[in-house]
Amino acid sequence: MLSYCHGLTNHLIYQMNVIAIISIWFTIWTGLGLLFFFKAIRANWREPVFHHPILIFESDDWGPGPTEHADALNKLSKTLSGYHDKSGQHPCFTLALQLTAPDPKQPLTTSGNQLNRIDLSHPDQAPVLSAINAGVADKTFSLHLHGLEHFRAETLLEHANQKEGIFHWLTSRAETESLPPMLQTRWNPIAHHDQTRQARVDTKSAYDEAKLFEKIFSHPAQVAVPPCFVWNPNVEQGWQKAGISVVVTPGCRFDQRRDDGTLSRVSGAIHTGDLSPTGLLYLVRDRYFEPYLGHTAEDGLHALSEKTAQGRPTLLETHRANFIRSAEHNQHALEHLKIILTEAQKKWPELRFTNTWNLAQAIRTGDPQWICFDTIRRIRIWWHRMESVPRWRKWLLVSGWWLVSRLMKEKI
Ligand SMILES: [Zn+2]
DSSP states (O other), X not given: OHHHHHHHHHHHHHHHXXXXXXXXXXXXXXXXXXXXXXXXXXXXXXXXXXXXXXXXXXEEEEOSOOHHHHXXXXXXXXXXXXXXXXXXXXXXXXXXXXXXXXXXXOOBOTTSSSBOXXXXXXXXXXXXXXXXXXXXXXXXXXXXXXXSSSSOHHHHHHHHHHOHHHHHHHHTTOOGGGSOGGGSOTTOOOTTSOHHHHHHHHHHHHHHHHHHHHHHHSSOOOEEOOGGGBOOHHHHHHHHXXXXXXXXXXXXXXXXXXXXXXXXXXXXXXXXXXXXXXXXXEEEOOEEOOGGGTOOHHHHHHHHHXXXXXXXXXXXXXXXXXXXXXXXXXXXXXXXXXXXXXXXXXXXXXXXXXXXXXXXXXXXXXXXXXXXOOHHHHHHHHHHHHTTSTTHHHHHHHHSHHHHHHHHHHHO
C-alpha cells in the first residue's frame, strides 16, 4: 500500500514537472515572439480589412510624347470602358505623370548648363493631353503626380557633359526608360551638396511640380508616386503644402539609387493606411503586371487572389512601356489585360473597381461600405496576413502556438 502511494506521488510529480516545463517553454517563447513580432502584429492588425476584392492598375511614366502615345492611351481607355463592376464603375488605370520632357528642338539653354523643357500643356502635346483628359472624363483614367521629370536635372546634366550617350539622349527624343537606372531617380541626393540647402531645394521643387500639375489639369494633384520609390521627408513637405495627401509606396521607403542601380532602404515596413510624419496617407503597391517583361494575366490573377485573401486591395503596378514599345507589345498587353478583367469578374463577381484616391478616402473616413469592422473576420484576416511575415511560421512551430492556432481555426 505504501509503495503504491509512493509510486502515485512520483507519477504526479513527474506530470507536474512536465506541465511546468511546457508552461515555462510556452511562456518564454510567447514573450520572445511578442518582442520580436510586436511591430508586425500591431501593423497587420491596424491595417484596414476590405470587404470586397478590389483591383486598380497603377500605370507609371506617362508624359509628353509623340502622337503614338495618344493612340496607345485612347486604345487603353476604350478597352477599359468595355468592362464595369456591379456599381457601374469601369476598371481604372491611374496614370502617374511626368509633367515635362526636354524640348526636342533645343534641349539645353544657350549656356548649356540648364534644361529647356516642354510640359504637357505645350501645343505639340495636345493629342496626348487630350487622350489623358478623355480617359479621365470616361472614368477609365485617374491622374497621379510622378514628377516634373523622371530624373534630377543637375545629375543628368553633369553626366551629359561627361558622357556622349547621355548628351545624345537629350537630343534624340528618347524615352526616360532608356536612361541608365541610377539617372532615372528624381530625388537621389546630390553628393557633396549642402544638406540643409538641398532639403530646402527638394521641398520647393516638390511644391512647384505639384503646382504645375494643378496648372495643367486645373485641379490639384492629390496622389504622388515617387519615381523609383526614392523620396524623402523634405519632398513630402513640399507635396503636402501643394495639396497632395496620398503617397503610393512599395511597402517601404528608399532614399537613393546607387550607381549600380540598387536601392537604399531607409524605413521599416509600410502598411496601407499608415500615416507619414507629415500626415500623408501611405498605400502599398507591391505586385506587378508588366507583359513586356513576361508577366501574364495569370500572374495578375494570382496577385488578386492573394491580396483578396489578405483583405487587401490589389494595386497592380504597370508601366507605359507595355503599351508604347510597338504595336505587337501593345496588342499583347491589351490581350492579357482583357483576360485579367474577364477572369477576375468570373471568379469574384463582387469585384470592385475604383481609383487610388477613392480608396485612400475610404481608408481615411473608415467607410463601412468598403472597410470591414467585424472582429471575427478581422482576426481571421490578421492571422492570414501574419503567415506571410518572415519567420512567423517557424516561431509558431517552435513556441507551440501552432497547436493553439489549429484549435483557434476550428473555433472561429
Ligand atoms: Zn516611373
